[in-house]
Structure formats: structure tokens, C-alpha cells
Amino acid sequence: MSKKREQLVTTALDLFYYQGVHEIGINEILKVSGVAKRTMYSHFESKDALIVATLQKRHTNFMSWLKDVLKDARSDQQVINLLFDGLESWFTNKSEVLGKFRGCFFINTAAEFSAIQSDIVKYCSFHKTEVRALIEQKLTCNSSTLLDAICIMKEGAITTVHMTGEGSDVCEKSKRILTSLIEPKP
Template sequence: MSKKRQLLVDTALDLFYHQGVNNIGINEILKVSGVAKRTLYSHFESKDALLLAALEQRHNNFIDWLAKELKGADSQQQVIDQVFGGLEKWFTNQAEQLGRFRGCFFINTSAEFSDIESDVVKYCRFHKAEVKALISRHLLSKNHNLLDAICIMKEGAITTAYMTGQGVEVSRKSAEILKSIQ
């Protein structure tokens, strides 16, 4: 990937994640990145194409981070502890790979699109499916109800952390509840 293309993706991801997709225009991305408009359009045909590249980069970062958080988990309880312990780190800005916490980029982005069949919303659904698959690979039990509960409570903890700032408490309670229903 060229340096300028990467700079555009990095800049767009940061601006979109922290300020919202609809609040950021191409001119703001160009201004912050210092890249010329012609260069941007030589790499991306539209703002949505740039957004998809930013979503892909965030997806890769998140999956890599979550895989590291789950490494070594060899029991259901460890998977639960490591998922929700990792979330606590993210909520308190201690997950350097994910940067400053501002909720889920995929939930926030898809909420800005009314067309649920758009490529952007489809990519957000893909991300959620990949996260679920990664967690599933680490669970010893193939109890789909437990997997669904982990994923729903993970999403709830992320949303609660963003909306109320009480994610650490919710994360800890979620882990305890999940461990009791295995």
C-alpha cells in the first residue's frame, strides 16, 4: 500500500471513529492528511470507498487485538474472563492497538446508514460475524446459546461503556453472569 493511501486511510479512520462519518467530509480528511484531492481520488472513487478501507483497517486491528486477548484461553471461564477483561482495558484506554475508546466503530457507522443493504452496513455485519467466529474458535463447548450470550453481552457492554461510562462495571457483571450459566 502506498504511503499516501495509508495516510488517507489512517486519517479517515481516526476522524470517522472520533467524530462520525456524516460529520466528516472529504475536505476535512484532505486538510488533516495534507494529501491532494487528486491523489485521494486516484486511490478511492468515493467517500464510501475510503470508509470501507477504514472499516477494513479497524476490523483487522480489532481482530488482531481480540486474538491476542484470547491467546492461551483453555477453558470457558478463561474465554469469558479474557473477552471481558480485554473490553475493560479498551474502555479505560489501555488497549493501545485500539486507541482512545469511542464505542464500536461498526455499530456507530452502521447507525449512520439507513440502507441496511449498503456495502458499508454489510461490512459492519461481516465484522460482527468474524468477531463471533473468533470467540467461537476459543470456546471448548459448542454451546451456541453461550456463544450468543457472550456476544450479546459484549455488545451491550461496549454500548453501555460508550453511553454511560460504566463499561467496566457492566463488563465485570456480564462475565460473572456468563460464568454462572455455562
């Protein structure tokens, strides 16, 4: 990737993530990045194409982070603990890879677009599918119920912390609830 293209994507991702896709115009991205409009349009045919590039960059960063978070998981309990401990780290701004927490870039971006079949919304859906697949690879059981519960709790935790700003016990509660699904019943 060329230096100017990377500069545009990095700048746009930062601005979109912290302020919203529709709040940020091309001129703001150009001003902050220091890249000329002509250069931008030589790399991206439209703002939507730039948005997709930012989604791709965030996806790559997030998947790398998630793989690292789950790398030592050897049991379903460890998947749950490591995932929600990783989320807690992100929520409390201790994850350098993901930066300061402002919710899920994919949920936030998809929410700004009403056209479900747009490339932008499709990419957001692709990201969620890939995250689910990675979690599924790490689980030792073959339970779609547990996988569904983990993914729903993960999304709920992200949204709850983003909307309320309160995250002190969301991850601990999630771990307790999910653990109850894998503990043997008397």
C-alpha cells in the first residue's frame, strides 16, 4: 500500500471511529491527513470506497488482536475468560492495538447506513462472521448454543459499555453467565 493511501486510510479510520462516518467529510480527512484531493481520488473513487478501506484496516487490526487474545485458550472456559478479559482491557483503554474505546466500529458504521445490501454493511456483516468463526475454532465443544451465547454476550458487552460508559462489571457478569452454560449440571 502506498504511503499516501495508508495515510488516508489511517486518518479516515481514526476520524470515522471517534466521530462517525456521516459526521466526517472528505475535506476534513484531507485537511487532517495533509493529502491532496486529487491524490485521494487516485486511490479511492468515492467516500464509500474509503469507508470500506477503513473497515478492512480495522478488521485486520481487530482479528490480529483477537487471535492474540485467544492464542493460549485450551478449553471453553479459557476461551470465555480470555475473550472477556481482552474486552475488559479494550473497554478500559489498555489495548494499544485497538486504541481508545468508542464501541464497535462495525456496529457503529452499519448503523449509519440504511441500505442493508451496501458494500459497507456487507463488510460489517463479514467482519462479524469472521469473528464468530475465530471464536468457534477455539472452542473445544461442538455446541452452537455456547457459540451463540458467547457471540451475543460479546456484542452485548460492547454495546452496553459503549452506551452507558459503565463497564466495571459487564465482563465479569458475562463470564459468570457463560460459565453456567458449560458447568456440569447436578
